[in-house]
Every structure is written in structure tokens, then in C-alpha cells.
Amino acid sequence: MYQILSELSLLLRMYFCYLTIDNIPILKNELWNYILLEVISLYTILRIITYFEVGKLYEKGDNSEFGVIAYFIIYLINLGVMYGVLLLLTKIGVLPI
Numbered sequence: 001m002y003q004i005l006s007e008l009s010l011l012l013r014m015y016f017c018y019l020t021i022d023n024i025p026i027l028k029n030e031l032w033n034y035i036l037l038e039v040i041s042l043y044t045i046l047r048i049i050t051y052f053e054v055g056k057l058y059e060k061g062d063n064s065e066f067g068v069i070a071y072f073i074i075y076l077i078n079l080g081v082m083y084g085v086l087l088l089l090t091k092i093g094v095l096p097i
Contacts, residue, residue, distance in 0.1 A: 001065055002064045002065055002068060005065055005068040005069065006068050009068055009069075009071065009072040012072070013072065013075055013076075013079075016076060016079060017043060017079065020079055020080070020082075020083040021042055021043070021079070021082070021083060021086070024083070024086050024087060024090060025087075025090050026086065026089075026090045026095050032095070042082065046075065046078055046079060046082060047075075049078055050071060050074050050075045050078050051071075053074050053078075054067060054070050054071045054074055057070055057074075058070065
């Protein structure tokens, strides 16, 4: 069950990242696209933050299915916050510099 939930979570997270971060207006600029997705890698930052947040919720190995579901939910929350911040910074003219 863990493997199925893990794969489903990965596919859904990739799809939601495509719908949000990949479609931010700032990424239409090739330089910012390269910086935010290759140099800084927003996806890696998002994964690291979510990993540590989930680590605060439960001890690894306790209930792996709960871990997958918690990671998915917290990832979506973090993705929404990151998307909102980037969209807001783009709308008010802070990004792209």
C-alpha cells in the first residue's frame, strides 16, 4: 500500500507543480526560468522544507502510509504558499528585477 500511495503522491505533486510554479508569469523570462528552476531549484527547496515539517509530525517507520499522506498534504500547502508569494511578487513588480 505504501508503494502505491508513494507513486500516486509523486505523480499528483508533479502535476500540481506544473499547474502552479511552471505557469508563473516570471518564468516566461528565460533568465529567471533558469535561475529559479535550475540554479536555486524551487522544487528542491520545497521538498526539503516539507521533509523537515513532516519529520516533526511523526517518527519514521511508525506508519509509513500516514507519512506519505502527511507529506502530500503539507507539500500542497507549501506549494500553495510558494505559488502565492511568487505570484504576489510578480504582480507588484518586485520580480522580475
